[in-house]
Amino acid sequence: MRTVAATLAALVLLGGTAVAEPTGTGPAPASPGQAGPDHLGRARFDQPFTGFAPAGTVLRPGSPEQAGLARAPIEDALARITRWTEPDASGHPLFAGAVSLLAHNGTVVSTRATGYAVRYADGEGTELPVEARVPMRADTIFDMASVSKLFTSIVVMRQVEAGRVALDARVADYLPEFGVNGKADITVRQLLTHTSGLEPFLPLWRDWPDPVARIKAVMDVAPANPPGSAYVYSDLNLITLGVLVSRVTGSTLDELVRTGITAPLGMVDTGYNPPASKLDRIAATEYQATPPRGMVRGQVHDENAWSLGGVAGHAGVFSTAADMAVLGQTILNGGSYRGHRVLRPETVRQMLTNFNTGFPDDSHGLGFELDQRWYMGALSSQVTAGHTGYTGTTLVIDPRSRSVSILLTNRVHPSRNWGSINPARRALADGLATALAVRPRAGGQSWQATAAATGQTGTLTTPALTARAGVLRVGFDAFVDTDAGDVLTVQTSQDNGATWQPVGLRVSGEGAPGGVVTALTGHGHRAWWRVSAELPGNGLLRWQFTKGGSYAGRGVFVDDIQVRDGRGPVLDGERHPGALTASSWTPVSR
Structure with a gap:
């Protein structure tokens, strides 16, 4: 039987222990609400849903009009994204290519591929001959970069559900070697919310000789801030969590992601270290001279994840827009999709609860970023969840409109220094939000x-x-x-x-x-x-x-x-x- 993700890609081409209730504050999805289209069939921005979508909601292709959306704002946003694949005053485009996907209330209303998956020959931006370039297609596979953190976080929460991990337990209870140099009291929750005090990054690939030494460096590092005193986004938090879940389960992180998430959900193009048979569908990333990797394609871009064998808690996942839409709908459904439950509804509520109320600009659930206007645009709210990736990837999940906005680009191809794609991230989310009606309260206007x-x-x-x-x-x-x-x-x-x-x-x-x-x-x-x-x-x-x-x-x-x-x-x-x-x-x- 064909998987949902594969079917969508084709169409667009045309148990355990109960978890505790959240201890953070802030809105979270409640019981299912009855918001929806008005009498004219318009999907309403001003009548938000108050709960999860029905667990049986399955993505299906359709038009904006069929979903009650206005077409023009979506088309305007897509036109802007296409223009960003063309050279500007800098002499180069904002990104070589992109695949976008918009879904509302179970309907995939747009999937659009533009530009090139492979466009350049070197780090200077020498363009390949047109016949040698690889166009983007709807099923292009992208290096998701830090969006991988969501997969690690879901694996962690599955272990919480199974009773193997407790959110407020000390990380050192599971990884004794971690509890050194001031880290003895850091909790699992603090790693998930980036309040552990760990610094953002260590050049593991450069300064340590092998994977064993690199993981030991993460275990040995001293906090840069007192734990719980500040929000500092850190790859080290998720690297540690990847090691933790492997330790408590006896399985590797990639196996846990496969058996617990991607296989049940039918995400056939999602995983670490994609096989050579899929290389022709993979978007190139950066031309790297240091380390001397050349044009990176089919291997993880992140140097630390690469130096750890391509599998790490902070980076390494490859995926497609259709597969990521399935993940987004699974969250909107309260943790299940097509009869396969990967998280309990109460766990999803926890993951979408803001535990960082002490750091107002850095709202964060358990793994998911929350309410970040800088890339969520007009879809942002206190429970809008998502993540971005350094390679140019974006996932936005809006429970209040039951919408998903996905923008996958290879913005580091061929150089990470060509600029930020945040305007494009916002433009796509804004287009979907504007396609939702704000109906006049009295009269027709x-x-x-x-x-x-x-x-x-x-x-x-x-x-x-x-x-x-x-x-x-x-x-x-x-x-x-x-x-x-x-x-x-x-x-x-x-x-x-x-x-x-x-x-x-x-x-x-x-x-x-x-x-x-x-x-x-x-x-x-x-x-x-x-x-x-x-x-x-x-x-x-x-x-x-x-x-x-x-x-x-x-x-x-x-x-x-x-x-x-x-x-x-x-x-x-x-x-x-x-x-x-x-x-x-x-x-x-x-």
Whole structure:
């Protein structure tokens, strides 16, 4: 029988011990919710799911329209990715080639291959003749680099489920040789959340002669920070965990990944040290002069993983977009896929719980990174999970929209110094998020702020308002999903716009700020708020959005604007939208 991953690739080409409840804080998927398409069939960004997808959800190919998504934002994002495979002002592309995959609610709505899996002959960027290049294809196999850490983390959590490992046990209980030089009290949880205090990296391949000596160097290293005192992303954490699971099970890490993850899930193109028979499908990575490896293709790019035989806890996994989509859907399903359970739902909840609340910019579950706007883009939320890889790979899993965004590139081909692909990572995630509707709360349209450049401001202004009796009061709905630094304010002017003063706002709804506030910001809650205020006098009223952050969320929307005095309505924005003057705001229907 053909595996799901293989079937998808073809189509796009056309038990044990219960684990403890999470001790970290922060949102995590709850029981299954009932969010979904609206009466027009539109998939909703503003009606997030609150739990796992049904365990029987299986990926199937389809169009954006079949999944309730708008096609245009997805196509725009894919066009940008294609342009990034073409030379720019630097004389070279951002990456030689890419394969992207977008899935929503079980439907794979896009898989696109662009550029080349092999394009260059050397580290200087000498291009191969066109006939010698290898085009990207949907089933191209990529070196996943640090995305491998997720596989190691899942293996660890499977051992937690089996009762062989405890999250808050000392690593030295399983690896006595690790408990030296100040590491005696480091826990398994601290390795998974990168709070162990270990430094990011050691040049194992260069400074130690063989795999045994290299692993001993990791066991011997002293912490760079007191354990638990800081978040420091470290390959050494996952190298250690790879050794730990091998020790407690008596099996190698690659065997544990194969038997516990890839074989049950049918991920036939995922694993370490791919066979020579698949070389023609593997994307090249970097031309390495030190060590003298030449153009690396079919071997792991990471020098330390290479020096450890291609199998290590931090790097070494190769995979395809279709296989990674299966892994993403497995997480969305609460740990199972096509009848094969690799994790319990409560374990997945733990893995998507933020245990790093003391380090606000470094939200992290058990192995999974959480809420990282810099590559998750507008799909980011407190439970959006994923990981990136140094070679140019990205996996984003968004439980609140039951979506998966995958961008696989060979951005280090032929050089690691050609630039960051983070704009492309965000662009793809933003395209999928924007394809999801934010439905107006009243009537057929709402107002969306369109100021996009940092420092740009947009305003939505009423005509002069005069109370006939009593005081003026304003009420409106607001959807706010912004980057840090983006601000929505409501302001009044009693001198015909010469000066403006902020209005104190009271806000209700999921994720709303408490008390009286003068600015609205935030992301991740994905819910409309109801906002009200008492105005200090007659005059003009405006909504001002200022773009202050570097990234973009789903955006800011305002709807159902109502201004009343003691006698009733003074301005009804639903009945008379033309009364409002818009600058960098536009009426939208989704």
